[in-house]
Amino acid sequence: MKLRPFLTSLILFLLLVACAKPQTSRVTLTLQEMGFSQNEIEVSANQPVTLHLNNKDGYAHAFDLDEFDIHLKLAAAETAEITFTPTRSGTFTFYCSSPGHQAAGMAGSLVVVP
Ligand SMILES: [Cu+2]
Numbered sequence: 001m002k003l004r005p006f007l008t009s010l011i012l013f014l015l016l017v018a019c020a021k022p023q024t025s026r027v028t029l030t031l032q033e034m035g036f037s038q039n040e041i042e043v044s045a046n047q048p049v050t051l052h053l054n055n056k057d058g059y060a061h062a063f064d065l066d067e068f069d070i071h072l073k074l075a076a077a078e079t080a081e082i083t084f085t086p087t088r089s090g091t092f093t094f095y096c097s098s099p100g101h102q103a104a105g106m107a108g109s110l111v112v113v114p
Contacts, residue, residue, distance in 0.1 A: 024048040024083065029063070031074065032056040034101060036094075039108040045089045053080045061101065065094040065110060089114040 027049060030037035043049045055061045055074040063072045063080075067088070072080050095107035 024050055026050045026052065028052045028054065030054045030056055031061040031063070031096065031106075034104040034106050036096075036106065036108050040111060041094075041108065042111045042113060043086055045086055045112050045114050048083055048085045050081060050083045053082075055079065060098055061106070062097045063094060064097045065092060067092045070094075071097070086110070086112040088112065 025043055025047060027038075027041055027043070029041075029051060031053060032055075051063070053063050053072065053074060055076065055078050058076045060076060061074045063074070063082075064070065067090075068084055068086060070082060070084060072082060074080055089112045092110045092112065093107055094110050095102040098106075
């Protein structure tokens with residue numbers, strides 16, 4: 001019987017393909033007029049997330065997520081991208097650390113589901 005080694009190889013191959021490509025979720029956030037375009041982002045724990053940030057204002061903003069040590073500065077009209085993997089589940093605050101912006105409402109929640 002030669003079918004069995006073939007099937008074993010096929011299953012191993014499929015497993016490799018599945019493992020080699022972890023699903024990266026992509027989130028686009030626009031930063032404009034003292035706000036983020038989404039106040040709540042939901043992602044899965046231990047799955048890479050790519051955040052695409054787009055500052056549409058004529059002045060600087062930032063994206064800060066202390067729990068995962070993310071601190072990005074965006075100059076006027078700048079875009080930036082960061083990929084990270086949230087390793088803990090929970091609800092974490094992201095905000096803009098430009099002076100006065102968080103107090104003006106520039107904050108949101110990153111919800112990491114297990
Ligand atoms: Cu800001």
